[in-house]
Amino acid sequence: MTDPFSSDGAKAPPKPYTPGDGRREIRSFVLRQGRFTPAQQRAFEDRWPRFGLDYTGTPRDLDAVFGRTAPKVLEIGFGNGEALRFAARQDPSRDYIGLEVHAPGVGRLLNALADDDSGHVRLYHHDAVEVLQNEIADGSLDEVRIYFPDPWHKKRHNKRRLVQPEFAALLVRKLRPGGRLHAATDWRDYAEQMWDVLDATPGLANRAGPRGHVPRPDWRPETHFQRRGEKLGHGVWDLLYDRIERDRIEDHAGAPALDSPAR
Template identity: 45%
Template sequence: MSDSLDFAPEKQQAAPDGTGGRPPAASVRHTRAKGEPRFPDGPKADPAGSHFERRIRSFQPRRSRVTAGQADALQRLWPAWGLDIDGQPLDLTELFGNTRPVVLEIGFGMGEATARMAAADPDTNILAVDVHTPGQGHLLQLAERDGLTNVRVGNGDAIILLREMLPPHCLGGLRVYFPDPWPKKRHHKRRLIQPEFLTLAATRLRPGATVHCATDWEPYAEQMLEVLTAHPDFENTQPDGGYAPRPGFRPLTRFEGQGLDKGHVVNDLLFRRVPLPDQPSTGG
């Protein structure tokens, strides 16, 4: 029994060869044999395999339709700009080709906000991690279109990346925007922002690095504020100890705008990694 790629055709510019820029039907929908990888040169379906213990995860992989353009970006750009989170030690200088600060973004959706932040701050590298294949392809498309050399797209479990692959105190920041709120009480244990996660993240963040979270689910915002405030490795950047105004560097996305139009309240949290015992504060 064969399996099919979920490619959705997308509008394209007219081509000089008279084809209208439309790819042949075979390149839009391809039948692959059982066991054949979905994208031979792209992200792996399960990069870490079974090398790490089973645990409750904060994300739910989703199968969605991949456009022909996204599939093309995954095939062409993944070898240079993609990273499969497989548990092997990672050299960020080698990954980006420079020593600029690296911000880890966990969960980037379709990547519009990530691309805009990367364009606005070319001196900061962004390692953007997600498990949503269409979003990975779309972010690669945006990076190529806008000439962004400071974006790398990670595929897989961010916990494995933090715990197994990154060296201590290598990150200049952490961004978690609109993570799955897991609203049902029995699922709260799946939420990403938990004390154990913050303890792990603290070992990879440089002193003074910023942890920036945002959510439109108020009960989750309250939990985020509670656990970040209680954690000894982080301090609130707000003098009143509450939520932060949306900083100008975080773009207002279409999704967020639709939520605001419906009366949703979006809360930003900006916390700073406190200095290590033998280091002074960097401020910021």
């Protein structure tokens, strides 16, 4: 939690996020903040009141946050914000929420959102699991995006991967029926784990069929993570899942072909 007010009565920028004690033993991230530039620090000071959401641990009315009723898209672990900024510019008819624990990336995106005047984007500088559990109402999201999460490629670290059965079940709760989950990775081993978990999660159906993937959709740009992976000889897998009622899972095999962003 951040101090709500500074000494002069102005709203203070959030302090760097630090994981709480005793809430989760295993996390999908380690804070490697890197270089926090003066421009990024100023972004927290100047831009956070407009684009930032302070974590409170209580349910949030997202329509009230954005001042309108519109489809809601959540991106988990947005990194430097490249994909989230692209999506917001391409489709201002939807509201976007970004989650990231690393302060430099948040500061960079805050400045970019100000440059774009993107009033339909809000950011959390906090742990995604805690935000989903405590601040996002069930059935309130139209889409969740997880692009190139940390692969934790050493076998002994696989337990730290974000996409696990419990987390997948949490996403199903937060997505509305007819909503969508889009995950992308450049690690084949992680794609295999995503298929193992997501294909087996009640309420999710793979748009491309069991253990299937799709070409990169238009709404996801070719990010620096993808270019880096391809230079290293990695493939890239986009996994697209529809949130459906559990009794319709068997009927989903005939789902329509990949389309433009769902509305």
